[in-house]
Amino acid sequence: MEALLNTGSTIDEGRLAKGGNKYSEDYKTECAVCWVCAEDFAALGCPEKVKVTSRDGVHSVAVSTKVTESVKSGHVFIPRSIWANVVVEPSTFSTGSPLYKGSPVSVEPTDDVVMDAEEIVLKLYMGEE
Amino acid sequence: MVYKNIICPVCGGSCDDVQVELKDGTIDVQNACKMGNAKFQEVVSSHRLLKPTIRENGKVKDVSWDEALEMSADILANSKRPLFFLGSETSCEAQEVGLHIAEYLGGVADSNATICHGPTVMGIQEAGCVGSTAGQAKNRADMIIYWGVNALESMPRHMSKYGVFPRGYWAKKGRFDRTMVTVDPRKTPTAVASDLHLQLKPNTDYELLSALFTILNGKEPHPSVEEITGIPIPVMKQTIEMMKESNYVGIFVGLGVSSSYGKHRNIEIALNLVKEMNNYTKCNLGALRGHCNVAGFNQLASYLYGYPFGIDFGKGYPRYNPGETTCVDVLREKDVDAAFVMSADLVNHIPADAAKYLADIPMICLDIAPCPSTTASDVVLPGVIDAMECDGTFYRLDNVPVHFEPFTDSPFPETKSNEDTLKQLFAKVKAKKEA
Ligand code: SF4
Numbered sequence: 022m023e024a025l026l027n028t029g030s031t032i033d034e035g036r037l038a039k040g041g042n043k044y045s046e047d048y049k050t051e052c053a054v055c056w057v058c059a060e061d062f063a064a065l066g067c068p069e070k071v072k073v074t075s076r077d078g079v080h081s082v083a084v085s086t087k088v089t090e091s092v093k094s095g096h097v098f099i100p101r102s103i104w105a106n107v108v109v110e111p112s113t114f115s116t117g118s119p120l121y122k123g124s125p126v127s128v129e130p131t132d133d134v135v136m137d138a139e140e141i142v143l144k145l146y147m148g149e150e
Numbered sequence: 151m152v153y154k155n156i157i158c159p160v161c162g163g164s165c166d167d168v169q170v171e172l173k174d175g176t177i178d179v180q181n182a183c184k185m186g187n188a189k190f191q192e193v194v195s196s197h198r199l200l201k202p203t204i205r206e207n208g209k210v211k212d213v214s215w216d217e218a219l220e221m222s223a224d225i226l227a228n229s230k231r232p233l234f235f236l237g238s239e240t241s242c243e244a245q246e247v248g249l250h251i252a253e254y255l256g257g258v259a260d261s262n263a264t265i266c267h268g269p270t271v272m273g274i275q276e277a278g279c280v281g282s283t284a285g286q287a288k289n290r291a292d293m294i295i296y297w298g299v300n301a302l303e304s305m306p307r308h309m310s311k312y313g314v315f316p317r318g319y320w321a322k323k324g325r326f327d328r329t330m331v332t333v334d335p336r337k338t339p340t341a342v343a344s345d346l347h348l349q350l351k352p353n354t355d356y357e358l359l360s361a362l363f364t365i366l367n368g369k370e371p372h373p374s375v376e377e378i379t380g381i382p383i384p385v386m387k388q389t390i391e392m393m394k395e396s397n398y399v400g401i402f403v404g405l406g407v408s409s410s411y412g413k414h415r416n417i418e419i420a421l422n423l424v425k426e427m428n429n430y431t432k433c434n435l436g437a438l439r440g441h442c443n444v445a446g447f448n449q450l451a452s453y454l455y456g457y458p459f460g461i462d463f464g465k466g467y468p469r470y471n472p473g474e475t476t477c478v479d480v481l482r483e484k485d486v487d488a489a490f491v492m493s494a495d496l497v498n499h500i501p502a503d504a505a506k507y508l509a510d511i512p513m514i515c516l517d518i519a520p521c522p523s524t525t526a527s528d529v530v531l532p533g534v535i536d537a538m539e540c541d542g543t544f545y546r547l548d549n550v551p552v553h554f555e556p557f558t559d560s561p562f563p564e565t566k567s568n569e570d571t572l573k574q575l576f577a578k579v580k581a582k583k584e585a
Contacts (some may be wrong), residue, residue: 030304041519098336113479116268117478118268120411146505
């Protein structure tokens with residue numbers, strides 16, 4: 022499914038990040054989550070997890086799903102965090118600021134493991150296996 | 151002992167009424183929100199970074215402060231073009247030293263604004279800004295518009311302290327005297343608490359603002375704008391009427407405006423709409439700045455070097471060209487060869503291409519807790535918590551400078567503050583360059 026990705030704060034994301042708990046299970050539970058509407062969730066086959074892939078197809082990240090009334094069909098939301106930023110559009114349109122709101126992404130069901138924040142740094146960014 | 155009127159160093163709200171009591175290994179915090187309280191707990195937390203570390207042959211080991219500063223100075227002195235990311239969760243005084251090191255080394259200096267309200271600042275450069283202090287809006291505003299910002303979760307006390315609920319001189323009944331409107335593609339808790347929610351489609355802020363501008367000028371917007379934005383034209387007209395009939399409209403913008411398609415042009419047209427609206431009523435626009443002292447970096451960099459963020463000293467004088475001299479761009483284009491990251495978890499907050507390159511180059515990180523940036527760093531310098539363990543200056547969301555006093559001391563005999571750490575680092579860098 023093609024979608025526009027919105028990212029932003031949630032109160033618990035803020036509480037855990039500011040409290041230095043980015044490597045906690047709670048942070049992963051709060052942030053490694055893709056919010057979708059019921060209609061899109063059904064169209065995806067009601068998956069527990071989805072793989073979200075960046076517009077250029079180069080980067081992808083597995084996250085859990087959450088059904089919500091707060092987004093409309095074709096739009097998804099991931100709390101501001103390392104998971105969301107793996108797939109955020111890096112082009113800044115000559116402003117310095119990436120497209121944290123409204124990045125085009127694709128979303129598909131997956132069985133991949135949801136990595137924790139430290140694993141993303143070590144495996145995706147630092148290339149350790 | 152109870153300490154009163156402590157400034158919270160977490161978001162741009164800079165709440166100045168926090169009360170803390172330090173007991174044996176615990177801290178009791180009153181008045182701060184969940185986010186603020188979590189950071190105050192860092193003073194006594196078990197995961198606080200207390201020892202400098204370096205990465206050697208892939209292994210991380212504890213070292214003395216002197217060794218860590220030596221290695222940091224080596225990295226910076228040997229770099230052709232270092233990036234200094236001078237984050238917002240520290241004082242202007244520390245940021246100032248960082249800017250001077252960047253200038254001395256011919257590096258690039260940037261701060262959270264670049265990945266936050268940078269486009270808002272650019273929009274202000276284009277259009278000028280009818281602004282006000284938070285107190286003006288609190289005392290006068292009878293209509294509050296949150297555009298592209300979920301205030302309840304990004305600056306949790308904004309509504310209760312500055313925006314919606316407080317009783318003001320001309321808004322004596324607080325919430326009952328104010329109309330609250332939210333413009334957001336998502337039905338956020340802020341939108342739910344509003345009197346009117348315009349749930350526009352993502353990336354259509356410019357079109358909606360243009361249509362509102364057209365209506366304000368007495369013309370009919372093109373009918374296609376309904377399909378594009380998802381907002382019926384009668385609702386747009388109603389919004390403009392509500393604004394014109396108010397005595398004072400306070401608009402607060404967030405990343406929903408500055409970070410979606412259109413970027414600074416969204417802000418530019420919003421500011422032009424605000425100017426035009428002042429022909430009918432008082433109206434101003436301010437950014438809800440989510441990072442603590444992000445406004446401070448803009449003020450400081452502007453008065454020291456003439457530009458608010460993304461400053462490149464590579465040619466021996468300051469240059470500013472967003473998209474070229476800004477943090478995400480220099481990393482994505484692999485245009486820097488080392489990085490110093492202070493009081494901001496940059497690896498967590500930037501897109502994968504930029505984060506991957508940042509993890510590849512030698513990086514020094516100054517922070518208080520383990521996070522993706524400390525994991526990817528070659529040197530980690532423990533941070534001192536501003537407003538809790540040292541004094542200094544923040545700029546609040548409305549660009550009002552706030553001096554803060556600590557209620558306890560730095561836990562490190564080697565440094566009093568991040569400013570102190572940076573001064574020590576600068577002395578070592580100079581000694582190496584001038585040897
Ligand atoms: S609103 Fe911001 S400044 Fe105020 S207590 Fe919460 S985090 Fe701290």
